Amino acid sequence: MDQLLADGIDEADVDRWVRSACVLCSNGCGCDIAVKDGRMVGVRGVADDPINHGRLGPKGLHASWQGMEHRDRLTTPLVRRDGELVPASWDEAMTVVVERSRALLDEIGPLSHGFYTSGQLFLEEYYALAIIGKAGIGTPHMDGNTRLCTATAAFSLKETFAADGQPGCYEDLDECDALFLYGHNMAATQTVTWSRVLDRLDGPEPPVLVVVDPRETPVARRAAVHLAVNPGTNLALMLALVREVLENGWTDDAFVDAHTVGLEELRGQAAPWTPEHAAEVCGVAPADIREAARIFGTSQRVVSTVLQGFYQSAQATAASCQVNNLHLLRGMIGRPGAGLLQMNGQPTAQNNRDCGADGDLPGFRNWQNPAHVEELAQLWGVDSLVIPHWAPPTHAMQLFRYVEQGSIRFLWISATNPAVSLPELARIREIIAEPEAFVVVQDLYLTETAELADVVLPAAGWGEKTGTFTNTTRTVHLSEQTVDPPGEARSDLEIFLDYARRMDFRRNDGAPLLDWSGPEDAYRAWQECSRGRPCDYTGISYEDLRREGAITWPRRPGETSVQRLYADADFATRAEYCEDYGHDLLTGADVGKEAFAALAANGRAILKSAPYAGPHEPPDDEYRLRFTTGRSVYHFHTRTKTARAPGLDAAAPSVWVEMAATDVAEHGFSDGDIIEVRSRRGRIVAPLRVTGIRPGAVFAPFHYGYWDAPEGAEQRHPTAANELTVTEWDAVSKQPVFKTAAVRVARTEDAR
Amino acid sequence: MKLPVYLSLLAESETTLADSYLQVAGVHGDEPDVHFLCLTMAAQCQAHRRMLDGVVARYGEAPAGHEPERLHADGMRESRTGPLGLLRDLQDLYLLASFTDVTWMMVKQAAQALRDADLLEVVDACEHEIAVHVRWLQTRMKQAAPQVLIAAR
Ligand code: SF4
Numbered sequence: 001m002d003q004l005l006a007d008g009i010d011e012a013d014v015d016r017w018v019r020s021a022c023v024l025c026s027n028g029c030g031c032d033i034a035v036k037d038g039r040m041v042g043v044r045g046v047a048d049d050p051i052n053h054g055r056l057g058p059k060g061l062h063a064s065w066q067g068m069e070h071r072d073r074l075t076t077p078l079v080r081r082d083g084e085l086v087p088a089s090w091d092e093a094m095t096v097v098v099e100r101s102r103a104l105l106d107e108i109g110p111l112s113h114g115f116y117t118s119g120q121l122f123l124e125e126y127y128a129l130a131i132i133g134k135a136g137i138g139t140p141h142m143d144g145n146t147r148l149c150t151a152t153a154a155f156s157l158k159e160t161f162a163a164d165g166q167p168g169c170y171e172d173l174d175e176c177d178a179l180f181l182y183g184h185n186m187a188a189t190q191t192v193t194w195s196r197v198l199d200r201l202d203g204p205e206p207p208v209l210v211v212v213d214p215r216e217t218p219v220a221r222r223a224a225v226h227l228a229v230n231p232g233t234n235l236a237l238m239l240a241l242v243r244e245v246l247e248n249g250w251t252d253d254a255f256v257d258a259h260t261v262g263l264e265e266l267r268g269q270a271a272p273w274t275p276e277h278a279a280e281v282c283g284v285a286p287a288d289i290r291e292a293a294r295i296f297g298t299s300q301r302v303v304s305t306v307l308q309g310f311y312q313s314a315q316a317t318a319a320s321c322q323v324n325n326l327h328l329l330r331g332m333i334g335r336p337g338a339g340l341l342q343m344n345g346q347p348t349a350q351n352n353r354d355c356g357a358d359g360d361l362p363g364f365r366n367w368q369n370p371a372h373v374e375e376l377a378q379l380w381g382v383d384s385l386v387i388p389h390w391a392p393p394t395h396a397m398q399l400f401r402y403v404e405q406g407s408i409r410f411l412w413i414s415a416t417n418p419a420v421s422l423p424e425l426a427r428i429r430e431i432i433a434e435p436e437a438f439v440v441v442q443d444l445y446l447t448e449t450a451e452l453a454d455v456v457l458p459a460a461g462w463g464e465k466t467g468t469f470t471n472t473t474r475t476v477h478l479s480e481q482t483v484d485p486p487g488e489a490r491s492d493l494e495i496f497l498d499y500a501r502r503m504d505f506r507r508n509d510g511a512p513l514l515d516w517s518g519p520e521d522a523y524r525a526w527q528e529c530s531r532g533r534p535c536d537y538t539g540i541s542y543e544d545l546r547r548e549g550a551i552t553w554p555r556r557p558g559e560t561s562v563q564r565l566y567a568d569a570d571f572a573t574r575a576e577y578c579e580d581y582g583h584d585l586l587t588g589a590d591v592g593k594e595a596f597a598a599l600a601a602n603g604r605a606i607l608k609s610a611p612y613a614g615p616h617e618p619p620d621d622e623y624r625l626r627f628t629t630g631r632s633v634y635h636f637h638t639r640t641k642t643a644r645a646p647g648l649d650a651a652a653p654s655v656w657v658e659m660a661a662t663d664v665a666e667h668g669f670s671d672g673d674i675i676e677v678r679s680r681r682g683r684i685v686a687p688l689r690v691t692g693i694r695p696g697a698v699f700a701p702f703h704y705g706y707w708d709a710p711e712g713a714e715q716r717h718p719t720a721a722n723e724l725t726v727t728e729w730d731a732v733s734k735q736p737v738f739k740t741a742a743v744r745v746a747r748t749e750d751a752r
Numbered sequence: 753m754k755l756p757v758y759l760s761l762l763a764e765s766e767t768t769l770a771d772s773y774l775q776v777a778g779v780h781g782d783e784p785d786v787h788f789l790c791l792t793m794a795a796q797c798q799a800h801r802r803m804l805d806g807v808v809a810r811y812g813e814a815p816a817g818h819e820p821e822r823l824h825a826d827g828m829r830e831s832r833t834g835p836l837g838l839l840r841d842l843q844d845l846y847l848l849a850s851f852t853d854v855t856w857m858m859v860k861q862a863a864q865a866l867r868d869a870d871l872l873e874v875v876d877a878c879e880h881e882i883a884v885h886v887r888w889l890q891t892r893m894k895q896a897a898p899q900v901l902i903a904a905r
Contacts, residue, residue, distance in 0.1 A: 111903040140898075176823035391894045398895075401783070405835060407903040587789055616788050728784045 001054035004061040005042035006032060006102030013040065019332075019549070021051075021469070021477035023120060023462050026150075026344035027054055028471030031551055033065065033463050033482045040065040040463050049550050051475055059636055061071060062648050062747035066464060067641025072445050073459035085456060086445075090488060093455050098502045100438045102107035102117025102409050105137070107432070112386075114141035114399045114408040117357050118415035119149055119346025122467025122479070123378060125492040126348075126357035127529070128514060129414070132496060133357070135380040136505035136513055140388035143407055144358040145395040146415040148736060149345030152311035154353050154360075155733035157581075159165070159608050160328070162601070163364050163534045163572035164353055164578040166437055167475045168303065168339025169552070173197055175337030178208045180292075182323055183309015184235065184343060186523035187218035188633040194219070208299065210292045212237065213309055215416050215658070215699055216692025225292045226319045228694040231628045232314040232740035239612060241272035241293045245329050250297030252331030259372045259569040261327050261599055262607035269609040272611035275467035275625075283694065284332065296326055301337030307425035308345065308630070312740040317732035318610040320587040325607050327344060334567035344359040344472040353525065354535045362526075362531035364579040367392065368593060370405020371576065378447045379529055382506030392590075395734035396422070397727065404431045411584070412440040414492060419448040419637040420705035423725035423736050424681045446639055448705045449602035456493030459492050460485035467493070468545065475552045476537070489569045493519055534565075534572055534730030536577075550586065552702030573601035585610035588731035603683050615740040617680075618727055625663070625698045627679060629721045635703040655704035655719040657686040660695040664688065670746060676748040679741050684749055698743055700724075755862050757814040762859055763804040765852045766809065768827040768884075770797035772848055776841050780832035783838060791846075793885050797852075807871055825851045836903040839896050846889040853882045896897040 005011070017032035022043075034042035043064055047054035055067055077093035078085040088096075103111040115133050117126065121646025122318055133142045154164045161167075171197055173179070186194040200206055211223040212234065220226040226371035229237050245251060246267055256263060275286035275293075282289075296302055304323050310316060320342060332338035356362035365372035367389040371415050377547060394402070400422065402408040411432075422428045432452040448715035450456045464485040468478045485491070490498075497514055505513035516522045520542050530537040530553075539555035548706055552561040572578050581596035585608055599606065619626055634652040635642040643649045657677055659669070669675060670692045675699055684700060693699055704719040713719065721738075728737045777790035828844050831837070856879040863871040 056849065107901050111899055306806065394895075402899060402903075406905045407835070407899050424891075431803040584884045586792070587884055588785075588891065589884050590891045592887070611794055726784075727786065731785065731789065 001040065001045050001047050003044035009034070009036060009288060017044070017350070018480050018482040019046070019546070020479040021480070022056065022064050022404040022448040023347040023469065023479070024059040024063055024350060024641070025190055026472040027051060027192055027346055027347055028469065028475060029060055030055060030477060031060065031064070034468050035482050038431045038483055039046075040069060042636070046549065051471060051473070051550060055192045055195055055451065056300035057141060058648060058651070059632055062645035064635065065644040066645035068444070068461050068463055070445075070644040072488065072644070073486045074444065074446060074456065075489060076458060077488070078456040080454045081549055085451070085453070090233070093457060093497060094502055097440055097455055098500065101410055101503065108409070110138040111141070111377065112138050112211070112408060113139045113410045114403065114412070115139070115357070115414045116396060116399060116416065116418065117144040119144060119344070119349035119350065120415050121351055121353045121492050122125050122465070122519070123348070123351040123355060123526060124467045124519040126352050126355035127362065127522055127526045128493055128516070130362050131380055131514060132500050134376070134387050135382045136503060138386045138388060139393065139624050140359070141394040142357060142359045143394065143396040143399055144352045145421060146346065146349045146352045146419070147734060148421060149308070150349040150353065151735040152156065152316040152320050152730060152733040153306070153344055154241070155304075155317045156324060158580040158584050159317060159321050159732065160324040160605055161566070161571045161573065162582070162606070165364070165475050165565050165572075166341060166472060166535045167333055168341045169443060169563050170196065171563070172303045172337050172339025174198065176207045176301045176303040176339070177205070177337070178295050178302045179294065180302060181219055181310070182212045182306040183211060183664070184305045184307035185215070185217040185219055185309075185380045185630065186305065187344070188480065188631050189307060190532060191633060206342050208295050210295055214694045215630070225288055225295065227282070227284050227288055227292060229284055230694070231626045231697055232618070233282045234310050234313055234319035235315045235322070235610070236273060236278045236612045237284070237289065238319050239270045239273040239609065240268065240275055240289050241296060241652065242322055242325055242329070242609075244275065244290060244293030245271050245297045245326060246270060247298055248293070251329045252636040255331030255569070256329060259571070260605050260607050261601050263332040266325060266607040266609050267612060273612075281614070281695070297330070302327070302330070302332055302336070303339045305341040305343050307343045309739065310620060311733070311735055312737060313609065314615040314737060315613060316730040316735050316737070317606070319606050321585065324605070325609070328605050328607060332570065334564045336564075338685045340473070343536065347471070347665055348469040350474070352472065352473065354530070359395065361389070363530050364535055366579050369576070369678065376529075381509055381511070382513070383508065395729070397729050397734065397736060400428065400431055400493040403434065403437050405724045409436060410438050412442070413449060413453070413470060414442040415441075416642060417447040417449045417638045417705070419452060419695065420720050420722065421702070423722055423738060424727045425720055425722045426682055427727065434730045442492060443640075445575070447638065447640055448707055453599070458487065458489040459495065460489045464489070465491035465493070468523060468597045473552070475550050476540055476545065477550055478542060478658055489667060493522060516640070531630060535682070541625045547701060554712065561590065570603045571601070571605045573603055573606060582606065582608070585732055616728060616744045617740065619696070619742045623744045625743050625745065626696055627677065627698050627700070627724055627741040627743040628727065629700060629738045632701050632703060637703065639703045639706045655684065655686045655700060656689050657684070658689050658691040658693050658699040660693050660697070661690050662695045664690050667745060673747050676746050677724060677743050678746070679724040679726070679743045681726065682718065684718045684721065685725050686719060702738070720735065755809045755859070755866075756808070758809055758855065758862070759804065759808050760814045760867050761799055762852070762855045765825060765848070765855055766797045766801040768803065768825060769848045770794045770801065772828045773794050773797065773828055774841055776845060779833065780838055780841065784841075786838065789888065800881070803874045803878060807874055829895070834852055835900045839893060839900045840895050842889055842896070846886065846893065849882060849885045849889060855887050856882060867897055874882050
């Protein structure tokens with residue numbers, strides 16, 4: 001059992017331990033928070049939690065509580081007056097917010113409002129926000145930073161199975177005989193799960209590990225086959241793997257016949273992708289592609305996990321769907337050891353998807369299905385015309401474009417830091433600072449984004465409020481309030497409810513739209529909303545969570561949890577039940593109800609694919625290298641919490657850039673040189689590390705913004721990887737393409 | 753036989769559509785999805801055009817007096833700017849793509865009646881892609897229209 005207590009505190013000093021789970025990645029490790037004298041003083045892993053079995057990683061051990069208790073916490077609302085953010089009372093701040101909101105609703109209507117939220121709030125908070133946005137205001141402009149981390153996971157599942165919902169579970173890792181990590185550096189993203197994998201790799205009968213990643217990551221170093229593909233070429237590789245499985249007859253024909261549609265189209269798409277052809281495009285050896293395919297094709301129980309190397313790269317959804325296809329072709333779904341895991345990045349991303357604060361409709365309902373919209377209208381007591389369902393919800397990048405063009409003039413950002421995390425930062429900073437746009441930011445700290453806001457609302461965070469959240473394998477934990485928030489900080493739920501009350505949103509019968517008094521009311525309302533849908537929470541109450549700890553959805557009253565979805569190979573593809581009719585994977589064109597019905601999938605999964613198109617900004621004579629981004633094991637996102645944990649800050653204090661030895665020699669650099677990486681959009685300056693990255697590629701971690709840098713660092717000494725990235729997104733999932741941009745490098749002087 | 757007239761018409765309309773996509777891509781670079789997809793779709797149209805060249809050669813030029821110029825759809829003269837301009841440009845593309853789509857349909861019918869397996873193969877390879885263009889343009893216009901018509905400046 002992993003445990004960390006503050007200096008000078010012994011276990012005997014702890015007043016009480018309060019059950020929670022870690023919110024620093026999508027694993028959601030069960031933990032207890034140590035409390036002494038009304039303060040959080042440490043954490044320990046929960047030994048019998050099925051997710052982590054007592055383990056915690058560096059982020060969880062250090063930052064989960066140290067990241068909350070820092071002296072920089074916001075303790076009072078701030079309102080911009082004469083250009084300066086100055087302290088204000090809640091009443092003053094909320095009055096400013098509500099007045100602007102009302103005025104714009106009167107003048108322009110709901111389309112003037114946008115909400116950009118997080119993957120780090122609690123379920124209850126997302127559901128409140130979803131109702132406010134969809135039934136109170138009635139705007140389609142709602143998304144979260146989940147668009148940056150998990151949109152492709154959701155869409156790849158929706159395209160193949162017609163509904164969101166993680167098919168596999170972590171127990172599959174204990175039983176697999178092959179493990180494929182697609183663009184997933186698990187040793188940095190989910191350290192605890194990587195420990196679980198290491199137990200297998202170092203134990204008896206280890207699984208064969210295959211890794212797709214341009215970098216020689218710690219997971220790649222353990223791989224039997226490491227496919228270090230050129231950034232942006234995943235789909236070519238995947239079509240070659242599909243082709244090999246088909247050509248060699250490694251398919252489970254009975255399963256494919258009975259439970260899938262679209263085999264012939266898939267065969268046609270894959271046909272040109274011989275290992276040689278893919279090898280040329282991807283920059284890997286044909287023999288390695290053959291070997292990876294053989295491992296997939298001949299193992300008995302394969303687990304696949306997919307993450308940002310696929311999700312944030314070119315043709316993200318199309319490439320990720322090929323992973324689903326491989327599992328379907330081999331009949332490897334819904335049974336122990338054969339787990340498909342389209343991973344999430346953030347701890348509560350799944351709840352944003354469940355509850356629809358990311359723009360989806362709550363409960364995996366289909367915006368094109370009038371009966372689904374009517375169900376929500378009934379639940380919320382409003383006319384279905386109020387709920388926007390005339391087009392897909394506005395995705396984050398489009399939402400910011402509307403702000404840039406001045407058609408969204410009220411933007412409410414909660415628990416996320418787009419001024420560091422969105423692509424092409426110079427542009428994003430300008431958009432947020434645009435004087436015509438009224439921007440509300442709700443956060444723990446004065447982030448780079450909050451500094452540009454018109455109103456800043458101090459939020460309570462982990463340990464300071466109660467709520468539930470669901471990890472990447474559909475496992476729900478309850479995180480209980482342990483201590484009081486600092487100063488006047490309030491939970492995000494309280495803030496949203498206060499806004500709803502002040503706006504006087506009402507149901508058709510005149511009752512308040514949101515009459516909840518606290519998180520448990522919100523949770524009960526959500527349970528009703530989830531009833532009968534794939535993410536059914538009706539058999540998971542707060543009481544159950546207190547008693548059982550971790551519970552996996554779906555669970556209906558009196559039933560047990562469904563550990564693996566689709567064990568019966570009955571997929572969500574019935575037209576009246578499905579969440580989505582799907583898209584053309586090359587363009588993102590809607591398939592629509594009629595064409596979906598004509599497919600007659602009726603419970604069968606859909607084998608979808610697209611022609612390979614390649615990255616849109618390939619290297620050229622001017623910008624000869626391919627830039628890609630990623631994380632450090634010690635940090636989460638923009639370091640808002642992790643850099644405030646001294647141990648983590650010391651372990652990874654500042655940005656660096658990685659290049660391959662051959663490229664370094666060619667440029668005449670040496671390890672430790674300060675170099676400038678420049679793209680068509682901006683530049684960063686950082687010390688060089690020579691690593692095992694594939695030649696032609698340049699890597700930088702994306703954590704390093706400017707809140708702890710000297711004034712003006714954005715210009716003089718830029719460090720945020722997103723200064724370089726391109727404004728572009730996947731055609732289907734609309735996830736931004738962070739992992740392919742063309743850059744050039746030069747030695748420079750350290751300007752700090 | 754008038755099929756050569758329609759084959760020329762189809763080849764011309766693929767070229768016109770490709771040029772129009774390129775023009776829209778050039779003007780609306782600040783809408784990256786429009787920009788990049790228009791480039792992709794232009795490349796598809798150019799490939800269709802090349803595939804049709806063989807068929808056109810096989811059936812011969814259109815007989816005099818039926819030159820496709822008298823039948824063809826005009827391309828886009830100049831692109832517009834701003835949110836409303838984007839919407840209107842997409843609408844123009846939609847008209848051109850629909851025209852091409854339905855021309856494929858008629859050529860396919862003739863190819864079936866002629867039992868021309870080679871031409872049917874060309875139709876098979878191209879027709880679906882144009883149908884997707886039409887759907888994508890619809891999808892994008894549906895998304896953009898409310899914002900443009902109600903909230904845009
Ligand atoms: S693996 Fe993730 S959830 Fe678990 S302790 Fe580490 S950061 Fe927290």
